[in-house]
Amino acid sequence: MNPLIAFYRILLMTRIGFTTWFRTQEILVSIFVSSILYIAVFGLIFSRLSYPGYIAYIVPGVVSTYSAMLPIYPVGTLIHIAMGRGGYYAYVMPVPRWSIVAVRIIVSLVLVVIASINTIASYWILAGYPNPALLIAILPAATLTISISLIYASLAYIMRDVPRYFTLIPSLSTILSIASTAYYPPASLSYVPSILKEIIEINPISLSADISRILLGVLDGEITIKIAILAIELTMISIPLSMVLTRKLEF
Amino acid sequence: MMSSSTIPREGSQSHEARGYLLASIARYISRSGALASFFAKPILSRTYVASLNAVVLVQILVFALALSQLVRVEGYYRYLVPGVVLLSFYTTIYSLIDNIFFFATRAEVYLYTYILPLPRYMLAIGFTLAVGIMCIPLYIPYIAFLALASPHAGSPTGVLISIASIAAMMVIFSIAVGGLLASIYMSIKSNWRLLLAVFLLSDILQRFSTAYYPLSYFPEVYRYIAIANPVTHFINLSLTTIGIDPTLLIDPGFSAAIFVAYVLGFSAITILGAQKFAEGGRLV
Numbered sequence: 039m040n041p042l043i044a045f046y047r048i049l050l051m052t053r054i055g056f057t058t059w060f061r062t063q064e065i066l067v068s069i070f071v072s073s074i075l076y077i078a079v080f081g082l083i084f085s086r087l088s089y090p091g092y093i094a095y096i097v098p099g100v101v102s103t104y105s106a107m108l109p110i111y112p113v114g115t116l117i118h119i120a121m122g123r124g125g126y127y128a129y130v131m132p133v134p135r136w137s138i139v140a141v142r143i144i145v146s147l148v149l150v151v152i153a154s155i156n157t158i159a160s161y162w163i164l165a166g167y168p169n170p171a172l173l174i175a176i177l178p179a180a181t182l183t184i185s186i187s188l189i190y191a192s193l194a195y196i197m198r199d200v201p202r203y204f205t206l207i208p209s210l211s212t213i214l215s216i217a218s219t220a221y222y223p224p225a226s227l228s229y230v231p232s233i234l235k236e237i238i239e240i241n242p243i244s245l246s247a248d249i250s251r252i253l254l255g256v257l258d259g260e261i262t263i264k265i266a267i268l269a270i271e272l273t274m275i276s277i278p279l280s281m282v283l284t285r286k287l288e289f
Numbered sequence: 290m291m292s293s294s295t296i297p298r299e300g301s302q303s304h305e306a307r308g309y310l311l312a313s314i315a316r317y318i319s320r321s322g323a324l325a326s327f328f329a330k331p332i333l334s335r336t337y338v339a340s341l342n343a344v345v346l347v348q349i350l351v352f353a354l355a356l357s358q359l360v361r362v363e364g365y366y367r368y369l370v371p372g373v374v375l376l377s378f379y380t381t382i383y384s385l386i387d388n389i390f391f392f393a394t395r396a397e398v399y400l401y402t403y404i405l406p407l408p409r410y411m412l413a414i415g416f417t418l419a420v421g422i423m424c425i426p427l428y429i430p431y432i433a434f435l436a437l438a439s440p441h442a443g444s445p446t447g448v449l450i451s452i453a454s455i456a457a458m459m460v461i462f463s464i465a466v467g468g469l470l471a472s473i474y475m476s477i478k479s480n481w482r483l484l485l486a487v488f489l490l491s492d493i494l495q496r497f498s499t500a501y502y503p504l505s506y507f508p509e510v511y512r513y514i515a516i517a518n519p520v521t522h523f524i525n526l527s528l529t530t531i532g533i534d535p536t537l538l539i540d541p542g543f544s545a546a547i548f549v550a551y552v553l554g555f556s557a558i559t560i561l562g563a564q565k566f567a568e569g570g571r572l573v
Contacts, residue, residue, distance in 0.1 A: 064485035072492050079496040079511065086506050087360040202336055209340035216344075216352045226358035230351060238351070 048137045055112075055141040056148070069108070069149060073156040076100050078164060091256070097161045098175040098250035099220030101154040102243045105182040106211040108153060109146035113139075113190040114203055136284045143187040150183045151176060175250035178268065182246045185272045188279040195286060218243035223257070242271050317407050321415020322422075324405075328389045328398075329423055338427060341381065345431065348373045356501070364534065367438070371531055372500035374431045375524045378424065379498075382463050383491050385420045386470050395480060410471075410563035414556070417467025421460045432456065440532040454530045461552055462523040468555025469519070475562045494520045503537040522548040 077093065077100065085092040131138075154176045162168045190207055197203050217234075218241040219227070227235050238244060245268040251257035252264070353373050357366035393402045393416070402412065432455050433448075441447030470487065477483040497511060498520035507515055515521050522544040529541045 064481050064488065067485055068488045068492070071489055075492060075496045080501070082508065083502045083506055083511075084356070084360070086508075087362065087365075087502060092359070201331070201334075205334070205337050205340055209344050212344050213347050216347050221352070222355040222359055226355045227351075229354055229358060234351075 044133060044137075047131075047133045048140065051131070051133060051137060051141045052144055055145045065111075065149075066152075069153050070156055073100075073104075073153045074160045077157055077160040081161075082164060093161065093164065095223065095251065095256055096221055097157060097172060098254065098256070099218075099243075099247040100157050101175040101179045101250070102182065102218070102247040103215040103220050104150045104153045104157075105179045105186050105246065106214045106243060107208075108149040109143070109183060109187040109190055110204075110207050110211055112142045112145040112149065113187050113194060114200075114207065115142075136280075139188075139191045139283055142191065143184055146187045147180055147183050150179055154179060171254055174253050175247075178246035178249045181272060182242055182268075185242070185275045188276055188283070192279045192283055195283065214241065214243055217241060218247065220244065220247050240267060240271070242268060245271070314411070317411040318415045318418065321407055321412045322419035324393070324402075324412070325389050325416040325419035326423060328392050328416075329385060329420060332385060332388060333423060333427075341377070341427060345374060345377050348377070362503075362537070368503065368528070368533055368537055369501065371435050371528055371533065372524060374428065374435065375527050376495060376498065376500040376520070378428050378459060379462075379466070379520055379523070380491070380495065381427070382420055382424050383466055383470070383494075385424065386417055386463070386467050387487050389416050389420060390470055390474050394474060395483075408563070410560045413467060413471040413559050413563060414464070417463055417471075418460070420467070421463025424463070425456050425459055428459070429456070435531050438531075451530055455527050458523065458527055458530070461548075462519070465519050465523075465548075465552045465555050468552070468559045471559040472555060472562060475559075494518055497521070498524060499539070500524050504539055505537070516547075519548065519551040522551070 077097065081093040081096050081100075084096075155173075158172045158175070161172065193207065194203050197206070217238050219238060220243055224235075224239065227238060230238065245264050248257060248259060249261060249264050249268065252259050252261045349370055353366060353369040357369050362368070390413075392398055393412070405412070407415075429452070432452055436442065436448045436451035436455070439448075439451055441451050469490075473483065473486050473490070477486055493514075497514045497518050499507075499515060500520070504512060504515055504521070516539075521539070525539045525544040526541060526548060528538055529535070529544075
């Protein structure tokens with residue numbers, strides 16, 4: 039197939055993906071409201087309970103957790119389309135099959151960016167001044183979204199069972215988010231066993247949140263090591279999964 | 290004038306009629322419950338139970354522990370752990386009741402549900418009770434753990450009373466949640482608006498509850514929403530039963546009054562609303 043035509047068709051598919059997702063008002067409204075409530079209720083009340091800077095601390099954390107939470111549904115519907123009732127439709131489309139996954143990842147990325155901007159804007163309103171530097175937090179989160187979407191797509195492909203996917207993956211995403219430093223500074227993990235603490239610190243969500251915090255000056259630490267560990271983790275996840283998925287989907 | 294010999298006969302007839310009515314209601318509710326358990330069993334699979342326990346344990350061992358290190362309140366972990374467990378119970382029954390209502394009234398099965406010889410409010414009540422009762426065994430180990438860690442742990446009777454009180458409150462709370470969801474299902478016809486309302490309500494009720502933070506730490510504006518929230522009162526009453534520091538809680542008498550009002554109010558809306566809006570048309 040002519041690569042230009044294939045690219046054009048993938049773009050068309052992406053547009054269809056966007057139309058499906060963004061014409062469904064309940065998704066947009068729920069993401070909009072949830073991301074505001076996270077900061078305006080949970081963040082605000084815990085900053086009263088702990089210390090005033092807590093709300094600024096959790097904004098990058100919350101943005102990082104979106105990478106684990108928001109791809110669940112766009113990627114999950116992939117099983118319905120490519121492996122479920124719409125399988126015949128998906129397989130006869132004149133595009134490479136990996137593009138079905140790629141489109142879902144692009145949709146997830148856009149959802150993460152929307153929710154992140156909304157969270158950051160809510161913080162600006164609460165803090166009383168805009169701080170454009172906070173937008174930096176979106177970059178590691180967006181990179182993480184690609185890898186996590188690939189993990190979900192692979193698990194969806196392995197499971198091929200919609201109820202099981204929608205039971206296991208939201209739990210996995212919640213555990214990934216809770217067992218990270220997204221909501222609490224590493225110092226508050228002093229009572230957690232050391233092995234668990236190390237796992238929490240190398241959790242990709244923790245790394246993504248901490249990189250943004252160091253860049254914003256909210257957290258002290260060595261940024262190069264964290265970037266290196268995150269890059270290694272994402273490469274180790276993304277490259278083999280992309281290859282396996284491409285191969286499996288084509289045959 | 291009525292002869293004296295007929296009076297006891299009429300009295301016994303009305304007594305029999307009342308007994309028959311109560312037996313019919315019990316039969317209707319048990320049949321709807323059986324139908325709900327048929328819908329809920331595939332959802333409550335081993336995968337579901339394992340995932341639920343994994344999430345609750347991580348919340349207790351990491352989330353609650355780390356957050357309690359962060360706050361300036363003494364013994365905050367004791368406040369946070371029951372909050373995490375009870376909020377998890379709320380999200381579980383909310384999503385299960387919603388799933389069953391949606392499946393029975395808006396998905397393919399609705400034709401079957403509509404022709405059942407049961408009043409629709411009985412279906413709503415039966416579904417709700419069945420889900421509440423099916424979910425309690427999932428949370429009994431956590432409730433037992435909380436009761437054993439409470440000040441009543443000195444006597445076995447105290448522990449048993451705490452467990453029984455919280456379990457009873459959970460069943461009553463599921464009736465309130467079922468009534469709330471039934472009211473939404475009766476008032477909204479369009480599916481996307483329904484999904485949106487159900488999701489938003491769940492999110493708002495969770496965030497504005499006192500599961501993670503005591504009412505005294507809420508900003509002034511949020512306190513009204515928290516006080517109007519049924520989840521707050523369910524959690525507050527359960528925390529009182531467990532014996533959490535009363536300075537962190539709302540007055541239990543006030544909470545009990547609002548909680549009972551919610552349960553009765555939503556049940557009344559379900560019964561009257563189902564008669565008015567749903568019979569012969571849409572189901573609960």
